[in-house]
Amino acid sequence: MQPLTEQDIRASFINCSKGEAKRLAVPRDLDARPWDDLDFLGWRDPGAPDRSYLVTERAGRLVGVSMRFQTAQRGFLHRSMCSLCLTTHPRGGVSLMTARKAGAAGREGNSVGAYMCTDLACSLYVRGKKALETGTRFEESLTVEEQIERTTGHLAAFLDKVYA
Numbered sequence: 616m617q618p619l620t621e622q623d624i625r626a627s628f629i630n631c632s633k634g635e636a637k638r639l640a641v642p643r644d645l646d647a648r649p650w651d652d653l654d655f656l657g658w659r660d661p662g663a664p665d666r667s668y669l670v671t672e673r674a675g676r677l678v679g680v681s682m683r684f685q686t687a688q689r690g691f692l693h694r695s696m697c698s699l700c701l702t703t704h705p706r707g708g709v710s711l712m713t714a715r716k717a718g719a720a721g722r723e724g725n726s727v728g729a730y731m732c733t734d735l736a737c738s739l740y741v742r743g744k745k746a747l748e749t750g751t752r753f754e755e756s757l758t759v760e761e762q763i764e765r766t767t768g769h770l771a772a773f774l775d776k777v778y779a
Contacts, residue, residue, distance in 0.1 A: 616653040616672060619645060624656070627670050627679035629717040630777060639668060639681065652744050654767050657735025667712060667735060673774060680777055684710040684733070698730045699769045700737035700762075705749055708733055714777050727776040741766050 621641045628636040640660045642648070648656065655671035670679040695709035696702070703709075713728040715721035732740065739745035740752065741762045755762060 616650050616655065618648070618650045619656060619670065619677070621645070623677055624670050624679060627677035628668075628681060629678055630715045630721050631681045635681065636679070639666075649739070649744065652738055652742050654738045654763060655735075655770060657731075657737070659734070667733075669735060671770060671774075673771070678774060680714045680774070682712040682714045684712045695730060697732045697737060697740075699773070700732065700741050700766045702732060702737065702740045702747070702752055704732065704747065708748075716776075717778050720779075727773070727779075729773045737766055737770075738763075 624641050625636045625639075628639075631639075640662055642656075642658045655669055657669045658667065660666040660668070665683050665685070667682045667684060668679065669682065670677055672678075694703045694705050697704070697709050709730050710733045711728050712731045713726045716725045716727060731737070736745050740747070742759060743752075757765070
């Protein structure tokens with residue numbers, strides 16, 4: 616992914632107003648992000664623990680999605696799987712992220728959801744650049760490139776639902 620600026624990020628959102636995009640918390644460490652290893656930029660809002668954001672390139676332009684999620688913790692033995700990268704996490708490492716749909720459907724209150732890594736570090740998990748706190752990723756017969764392709768395909772399917 617190409618490095619992004621705060622202005623690029625704020626202009627990319629498709630499911631919130633320009634005012635909401637202007638007020639959202641953009642990561643301050645954009646220069647330190649591992650852009651070559653990211654398929655999308657994802658982060659949680661430090662001032663609003665139930666909000667997260669995702670920005671990716673799609674059809675030659677940036678697309679940003681504002682999402683909400685529950686912060687409830689599950690038991691230690693309960694494991695959940697991210698629907699994007701298929702990483703399993705214990706104790707709240709995966710959350711149901713819901714996003715308002717784009718356009719009129721979103722203004723009417725319609726939303727879509729997907730189970731995603733709560734820290735939105737799917738790109739790093741797939742590439743083996745970030746380790747899980749406990750446990751490991753399942754060993755797969757797919758190459759890393761095929762896993763990246765699968766992850767970006769799952770992200771594209773989620774974005775299709777936001778646009779629909």
